[in-house]
Amino acid sequence: MQLHKELYYKLQHLEAHHSVLPQARDVLISLFSETLEQACKAPNTGILSIEQYSRDALLEFQQREDNKVMDLWEQYLARRRAKGPREMFSTREEAKWWLLQSSPVKYVDGAWLGHINKITTPFGLRRVVKNAWQVLSEELGDGDLEKNHVYLYRQLMETVEPGFPAGDDIDFIDPRHGLNEYGVWKAAIAQLLISLFPHQFLPEIIGFNMHYEAMALETLKVSKELKELGYDPYYFVLHISIDNADSGHTAIALETAMEYLELIQKRDGDAAAKHTWKRIQVGYILSKGLPTAPVCPKFRTLNTVLPTEREIFPRNSLEAEVIRIFKAKALVSQKIHCNSKIKFGGRTITEWLIPNGLESQQHQIQFLDALSNAEPWIFKGDSDKSRLMKELSWQGRMFGSFTQSEVLAVKRWIDSLGGTGFVSDPAYYWSFINESEISSNKAFKSLDIRVHHPVFSQLPANNILAQLLPSTTHLPRASRIETTVPANWERFFPLWFTHPCLLEHFICIPAQTTTPMACSIIRVLRAQSGFGPEDSMVAGMDEVRRKESIGLVELGLEMVKFSGSMEPTCLKDVLETWKSDFGLLMLHLCQRPIENTGLLLGLAMAFVDLHDAVALSPILLSNDSRRLLHDIAKRERDxxxxxxxxxxxxxxxxxxxxxxxxxxxxxIDRCFL
Incomplete structure (x- = not known):
């Protein structure tokens, strides 16, 4: 499990650990395969029941899913009114345990969208991606720290465990904190991974968002039970209200998916739309297949089986093989263990291995769950440390009772419970979407910073800039840019279309958005992307429906049209038509916002001067567009x-x-000489 924790940390500090990117991609595809393999055991259920996408089919499916949750919530409330016990945690101490164990996933709230809406997004997809990014913006409070979801959870943690570290702090992954819920870490890593390669896996991101933003029964229960135990439930209450299916995140996520599919169908045809729908299903299944809520130890009774476990078990081929092995051994070894006093999961080995006991699916689930939690016999993710492996090896009491291949299967199963943990065959994903496998080694060989994300240059920014930076120590504002002189389009356009990259990477990691500066940057990015001014209320679907949603890219395209040039479809088109070393420099610098904080903010301020100048010019934009740009520039400068x-x-x-x-x-001044 410690390897999971280290990956969690590195993914939040890519500037220092960008060598992890190939591994990150491999892990993501492995998780796709793992959850797909599980879901495909029941191909006529869930999102897979929609074989052929249509808007009506998807809307009806989501309504059924919402109704299921509401029915279960109604049943829960009836049980509670009938004096039934709490079902998430019984005591305040258990609630504290649950809140602490949940922190890895709560501290990355919004991360599944963290890397989207980059300037390298094809311009034709900007509206779709912008709508998805709105969900991220609202997760981050639209730049209001008090509404930032990660900040709210940190505030809650201060009441639960004062001094508890932030999610991006190296101390957070220290074993002494006892954060050992493997499923939570796995779900948190998936959220950090899914948006990391936004141009490779956009359909999967959109599908993940669609499931994750739907109402969850656990959220409803937790909000009620925390209040009963004296904890502030507002973090969870907020998610109930902001995720609503009418105007909230559920509605936005659904509309984003439908708009995207309809765009693909119109642009690329029915076959492409069908293929895209398969990939959206993959993302949806990834979210559904990795539950984020831990289960308090008291509720892990032998009769407790999660609904998802009842529906689909074994969950993968490795689990099936381990069950097969133990079923075979149980037939011949049950009475051999009569003298053993070893217990796990409340039963002796003899009780677990009763004749034909492992024929029952429920017994299989209970057995594997109990065995996987039976330290020191099993240390999740660490077969070398696990006593069971020692007993199966030479000089162990069980040596020879398992064949070499059986021992290897048990070893792989233990390691899959934590640590390396990602063992599913990536071929399952590629087969499901009917594409040839692209290895990570191949994917990372030919990256183009004008197209791909993320791309880290080999040279540190300081070396790149050594000959360029002025040696100033003060900030006298330069004189106003004179746009009455016709612009040098060859210099102007690459700067205009590239400079929105400058601040994009500051907010990719939710745990790094809980400062006043980060909140200011969020508000700048909102202005640049064409979002409406921030308000005390949440815009929700109002923003999706807003007609005057024009940002810097759209204004740039208007100026390209005015110049008589061919309209670009993406940033690569821009930088191939109008070469710009400075544009490429900005793309490299922005990948390292921690190292280049001051430099990037200073560059961004220089471009606000350009926005002001273009807004004042009567020759570059229409009057309506000039007004919009003036408003954008004011929000940026403030x-x-x-x-x-x-x-x-x-x-x-x-x-x-x-x-x-x-x-x-x-x-910039060179554009108007």
Whole structure:
């Protein structure tokens, strides 16, 4: 399990650990395969029941899913009114345990969308991706710290366990905290992984979002039971209200998926739409197949079987093989263990191995669950440490009772419970979507920073910039840009279309958005993407329906049309038509927001000057577009000024801001010489 924790940490610190990217992609595809293999055992249920996509079929499916949750909630309330016990945790101490164990997944709330809406997104997909990104924006409070979901959970943790570390802190993964719920770590890693390669796996991201934003029964139960035990339930209450299926995240996620599929069908045809639907199903199944809620030990009784376990078991071929092995051994060894006093899961070995006992699916589930939690016999993810493996090996009391292949299967099963943990055959995913496998080695050989994400340059930013940065130590604002002079389009367009990248990477990791500066950056990005001004209320579907949703890219396309040039379809088109070393430099710099914080913010401020100038020019944009750009620039400047105030207390970063601003202005001014 510690390897899971290390991956969790590295994925939140890619600047220092970008060598993990090939492994990350392998793990993601393995998780796709694992959850698909499980779901495909019941191909006529769940999202797989919609073999042929249609808007009506998907809407009806989602309504049925919502109704199921509401029916279960109604039944739960009836049990509680009849004096039934709490079902998530019995005591305040159990609630504390549950909240702490849930923290790995709560601290990455929104991460499944963290890397989307990049400037490298094809322009034709911007509306779809923008709608999905709105969910992320609202998860991050639309730039209001008090509404940021991760911040709210951290506030709750301060009441539960004062001094508990933040999710991106190296201390968070220290074993002393006892965060050992493997399923929670696995779900958290999946959320960090799914959006990491947004241009490779956009359909899967959209599908994941569609399931994850639907109402969950556990959220309803937890909000009620926490209040009963004296904990603030607001984090969970917020998710009940903001995820509603009428105007909230459920509705946005569903509309995003439907718009995307209809765009693909119109642009690429029915076969492409069918293929895209299969991939959306993959993402949906990944979310559904990795439950995020831990189960308190008290509720892990031998008769407790999760609904998903009842429906589909064994969950993968490895689990099936382990069951086969133990069934075979039980037939010949049951009475051999009569003298053994060893117990796990409340039963002796003899009781577990009763004749024909393992023929029952429920008994199989209970047996594997109990055995997997039976330390020191099984240490999840660590077969070398597990006593069972020692007993099966030379000089162990069970040596020779299992064949070599059987011992290897048990070893792989133990390791799959934690640690390396991701053992599913990636071929299952590729077969399901009917594509030839693309290995990670191949995928990472030919990355183009104009197209792909993420791409880390080999040279540190300081080396790249050594000959470019001005040696200024102060920030006198440069004179107003004179746009009355016709723009040099060859310089102007690559700068215009590339510079929205500058702040994109600051908010990819939810745990790193819980500062005033990060909130200001969120508000800048919202303005640049064409979102409406922030309000005390949540926009929800109002934003999706808003007609005047125009951002910097759309304004750039209007200016391209004005210039008489051919309209680009993506950033690569722009940078192939109008070469720009400075545009490429910005793309490399933005990949490292921690290292280049001041520099990137200074560059962004320089481009606000450009936005102001273009908004004032009567020759580049229509009057309506000039007004929109003026409003965007004002929102940008107001929030970047807040960032600057914070940087002024950190001299090295303030210096970088000054240098970035002057560097940007010098390049911009060359467009109007």
């Amino acid at each position: 929030n970047l000024d807040l960032c600057l105030q914070e940087l002024e207390s950190t001299p090295p970063r303030f210096l970088d801001f000054c240098r970035g601003y002057h560097l940007g202005r010098a390049e």
